[in-house]
Amino acid sequence: MIPVRLVSVGKAVPSRTVSSESLDASLGRPPGYTFKKSGVRSRFFAAADESQSALGARALHDALRNASLGVDAIDLLISACGVPQQALPNTACFIAAAAGLPAGTPAFDVNASCLGFLAALQVAGGLLASGAYARIAIVSSDLASRGIDWDDAEASLIFGDGAAAVILERGTAEQGIRAVKFATYPEGRHLCEIRGGGTARNPRAGAVPADYLFRMDGKAVFKLAVQLLPAFLDELMARSGAGLDALDVVVPHQASALGLLHAAKKIGVPEAKLVRIYETHGNQVAASIPTALYEAVMTGRARPGQRVLMMGTAAGLTIGGLILDL
């Protein structure tokens, strides 16, 4: 057990709500097409003047407000976004600026694509355990809309923008990370990707605008994930020393309608324990899991004393799961 206490949660969404009907119209599709293809009824898209870091800062402020804390209460900011705001410097610097954190507050990034929030939770648990910091904020903010290829019917309709944050302190002996497991299968590294933006492709070396758009082979990802998930879940539960019936709430990554359906069936917990926000948010990349956690906490579905499983798959391909005793 790694002692971690979830002090508070926060959430932010950008200003524009975009219904699937309005996407049908703007994409020249028949009414109902977008919902049928994606399972999303509406999602949020940032306006051109809204930034990833400003959205993340709003989520952080919300989490601080929910804990009655000020910006000076944070000993370390971890940014856990799927895609950076720019190639250099790291995104935490921009979130710290937008949030008005006191100058000198430590800030770095943890990135495990859609599972960055879970990796950051494990990192924060270790840092709290080592005594390096007393209070840590994690912020996940992603603007998937900036990289959508509207010619890609499969990948363009499932995403939404958003941000979420948590404040963490050291927990008691009964409170914290009960079990955690990550597994990366690099054979899947090109199945979900944005090929530009780093050292591999750039304009001088002939990069084209399409290299900066998200592309995915959804069928291949699903096939790989389905093959790997059962053994992964067994191992994670074994590490927790208890069975699925000990779980009070399950927060899956809100990857896709098919992914959620499969997760529900495979994890085999009652529907009432599953947190779903996909229909009203879409896939929010790294912000999906913490936004769903926010909904579970704020609606009272996840309460102190309960056991929460957060789990999902991410571009990479990475599978991750973390069992948190609240």
Next chain:
Amino acid sequence: MIPVRLVSVGKAVPSRTVSSESLDASLGRPPGYTFKKSGVRSRFFAAADESQSALGARALHDALRNASLGVDAIDLLISACGVPQQALPNTACFIAAAAGLPAGTPAFDVNASCLGFLAALQVAGGLLASGAYARIAIVSSDLASRGIDWDDAEASLIFGDGAAAVILERGTAEQGIRAVKFATYPEGRHLCEIRGGGTARNPRAGAVPADYLFRMDGKAVFKLAVQLLPAFLDELMARSGAGLDALDVVVPHQASALGLLHAAKKIGVPEAKLVRIYETHGNQVAASIPTALYEAVMTGRARPGQRVLMMGTAAGLTIGGLILDL
């Protein structure tokens, strides 16, 4: 004290050695210009077909060889690069693939621009302390050459490409991270940057090729760093419970000739304790500190029982320092 044992170090440089004389010639400058401007005699540049992840994998293999370990000995890979290989997924997936790590090895990124290696060391210390992993590899690999603006006389001449890796295990009570401090001053976030590559600027929103090149206001960075470093160093040393004379080796970030000179004067340790590889490597972004640590360890300047200070400034602006008892 966070118990961490430095098991081994590894290093890799790309195939091309580029002297300052050859840069003088190719840039149409008089002989001696590049060295005089930069203080670098030669650096390594990757060829077009060399990738950041392949270079990182070579450094990791070197570290594994130096510890007589195989690729299956790694419980967690942390990529700690300044700039990613591509925007999505995270760079650790590509390094894991290039290194041939067993499928399922956990792999994520820690990013604090030029100080990513130090942040990853602290993260690894926490994870080892929490018992989550028994053996962790950190790999820093950067290809600065991919983002050099050759029209910028100040920023174009100081950089070089390279990679370095370390293998870490849990240390004894006398072995590990004695003190650590990070401080981010987001007022400096636009002083060193690559503006493209993320959600802020992309081709659809009017990004231009120059947005994918590194730009810096060196004077402003230097001014900010010089103003902040003395108090930072005092606080770090106070955390270590000992003075500068307890340091056996000082590994500064190899940022620039002026930066190194200033660090040597301000830290006030004898020249013989300072590790400098800048003249033969240039500024290798996040790979600079671990490459300099590699040189110190492999030449016997840093030995078990000794105390090493690693310290520097990074785009962000982030200042970081870590005191490791070997």
